[in-house]
Amino acid sequence: MKHLLNLLAAIALLVWGTHLVRTGVLRVLGSKLRQVLAASMGNRLTAALSGLGVTALVQSSTATALITASFVGRGLITLPAALAVMLGADIGTSVMAVVFSFDLSWLSPLFIFVGVTLFILRQGTQVGDVGRVLIGLGLMLLALQLVSQATHVLTANPAVQLMLESLTSDRMLEILVGATLAVLSYSSLAVVLLTATLAINVVGIDVALGLVLGANLGSGLLAVLTTAKANRATRQVPLGNLLFKLMGVAIAPALIPFWLRWVPPWVPDPAAQTVLFHLCFNLMVGLVFIGLTGTVAHWVEKLLPLQKAGSALERPNHLDPSALATPSLAISCAAREALHQADVVETMLRGVMTVIRTNDLQLSQDLRKMDDTVDDLYSAIKYYLTKISREQLNEKEGRRWTDIISFTINMEQIGDTVERVLLDIEDKKIRKGREFSEAGMTEISAMHARLLDNLRLGMSVFLDGDVRDAQRLLEEKVRFREMEREYASSHLERLTERAAPSMESSSLHIDLISDLKRINSHICSIAYPILDSAGALAPSRLRESRLQSLETPHGRH
Template identity: 65%
Template sequence: MKHLLNLLAAIALLVWGSHLVRTGVLRVFGANLRSLLARSMGNRFTAALSGMGVTALVQSSTATSLMTSSFVGQGLIALPAALAVMRGADVGTALMSVLFSTDLSWLSPVFILVGVILFVTRQASTAGRVGRVLIGLGLMLLALDMVVQASEPMLASPVIKAMLSSISSDIFMELVMGCVLAVVAYSSLAIVLLISAMAASNVVPVDVALGLVLGANLGSGLLAVMTTAKSSVEVRQVTVGNMVFKVLGVIIMTPFIGAWMRYVQPLLPNVGQSVVLFHLAYNIIISVGFIGFTQWVAELMTRLMPKPVDNKPRRPQHLDPSALSTPSLAISCAAREALYQADVVETMLTGMLDVIEKNDQLQAERIRKMDDEVDQLYSAIKYYLTKISREALGEDESRRWADIISFTINMEQIGDVIERVIIDIEDKKIKKGRKFSDAGMAEIAELHGRLVRNLRLGMSVFLNGNVRDAKRLLEEKVRFRDLERTYSTTHLARLSDNTVYSIETSSLHIDLISDLKRINSLICSIAYPILESAGELVPSRVKAINEAAANAAEHSNA
């Protein structure tokens, strides 16, 4: 039992080490890796090479598959190019398995020591994330050595020998077991390395190990299919198409397992190397041999999984699940979706004036529906942000995370205020056939124009974080408040003059300009996080405004 627990612990450590490497590399280089993939789609060969390079760094063809399929889902690359990337990705992970199968155990303590020092001393920086990668590499090498040590005493057990003989020469069982192991471990690389180490220690026969390797390759493809099962049709076409190539490769390679053992294995120095080289040969065959069929498989996927005729782009579009493993990139995705939410709010705000001026009932209905979209975007962005690992965020990224949350809350509240205004206009003006006075309508139009300009300035402040624009936004808050007071006074003056239109719409007019002021306050609050980060805020107001007030007081005393 002790040896079995040691073996299971070594397997768990191997899987955890590969997870640390994958997530660490994505956090350090994720945005650059995605850019590399996006720029290398000129032809299928450069696409395959980029997939090979990215997967060699990430050490997970599944991660590359998710990134590539997300590009297809966003319409950035074509399906044949994405399938070509996956051909290179499979070769990349196979090359890494060959590298790790060599005797690198002496590097394990070095990687772990250096990695821990970097991670502990500079955890929030890039150096700390590189340290995380080194820790993962060290743990993988240590785990492979532990697998060998734990498996040797188990060979003498009659139970183990009976279990191994039961699956020997049953290729279907070997494929299923390898597939299940790869899915459970979320890493075909870790499982292939495990199979190689166990075969080198005679825990499993060589022919069984080769069958398990083929199953692990199927498992990596199945894992990507399962991960994208609820994604759009375009995304699923990539993972299912990649699975087709893997199945064809298994069909071709399975009959040659005996030939490999008879002609190739005697030429290799050890059994473990034979396993990883077989894995590499399989992936080279399905990559080089099938790369010319990417267009054919793409057409097949298009026929088998057609896009719905009325399939319009659905929001949210920028909240890419594959970017969550790269927190800085995921935050950028959330910021882009937040800006789209603000665009919807701007459209609502612009259309609101038509409802007020022209009693446009259809426009009012459209605006109310758009508020539902704003609410849905807010929920989607908030949920997406909660899935980002806060521990992996630096100080600036954590601040940006909070800024996005605050911004989306403000946009959602602005949408609610606009909807409430529209309902009031319908109930108190349109249905009763009333209208504002010319002077009152001019005042409302003036306030509305300022709101639209301030919203656009607020979006710019959110996007660029410009301190000068943030100060301008708060200055506009003061101007708007003063203007609202002035227009309230002039409205009361019109009531005193017994202006009929002003009397009929008095309550609505006062409520409306109050709501516009509320919207402006929500817009201007975008500036506070920017000014606070720049040290330009004091407990009550902007530093410059306080200083100006103090100077004015000194002059008056003098």
């Protein structure tokens, strides 16, 4: 029993080491890997090579599938190019299996020692993430050594030897078991390496080859399951890759007898035979099907047709659940959805002046309903961000996570303020048939135009993080406050002149310019995280915030 537990613990350690390597590489090179994939889609060959290289680093074809699927889901690359990437990705993970099959156990203590040292001393930095990768590599090598030792002890038991001798090869069962193990362990690489070790004196080479085929099929099935809740465009890539694997697994069993006849004389070691078979299987699938990516893409589009897109305001468009497995990619998805929320806010804000000029009650009601969309987007983005593992984010991505939350909160509050402004316009102007004076209308139009300019600048600051633009945006807070005071004073002067339009619309006019200033304050708040990260915040920020809160009338938050 003890030896069996040792074997299970070694297998778990192998899976965990693979996970550490994958998450570490994605932290260090996540954005660069996405750029490499996106830039290599010119033809099928370069796409396949990029998939091979990225997967060799990440050590997970499933992670590559999720990144590539998200590109297709956002319309950045075509489906045939993405399928070519996946053919290369499968070759990449098989190449790494061959590398790990060599006796590299002497590197395990070195990797673990250096990795732990870097991770502890530089935690939260890229150097610390490199340490995480080294720890993962060291644990994988250590786990393979422990698996070998545990299986050697187990197979020395006479009862185990008798049981193994009674086993006969059942290809379908082997494929099913291999696929199940790959799905459960979230890593076909770990299953192939385990199978290679077991092939030496436990299951035999014939059974091991069937398990390898199942592990390949399981990795394709895993990507399909992981993207099951994503949009259809995203789900097409894993489905196409699974079709390639199904066709490959259908062909490969007929070739196994030839493999067993011709390869053992040249490669007598069963473990080496197992990983070479894994490599040759994926090379065969890649070479045979690289010319059929367009055809398979056509099949996928028939099996999983894209639905006609509805209104852009009906639901979140960029919050891809499959991207959550790659936190850096998920952060980008959340940022895109935050900009979508800002677009809805801008539409509401633009419509305010149209309502004021035309007294269009229906338009006002339609614009107020859009605040529900803004609120729904805020909730969706916030919930999506909470599902991102903060531990897997580096320092820069962690700040971006906070920036997105702050940005969406400000957009949500702007939406609430615009809704309240529209209600005031309906109650105090449209239904009572009142109009602003010509001078008052000019002032409101000027403030509104400047507010829209600041909103666009704020969206640019959020997107690019430019410090100079952030400083410009913060300066607008002071200018806008001065403008509000100037227009409030000029309105009071018109009241002393007893101008009828000014007297009738006085309450709405004062409230409106005050609300526009409040909206501008929310927009300018976008600059604070950017300037804080750059160390460019003025020391008077706290004092200004306090003064602003004292100036804000009670009950209007």
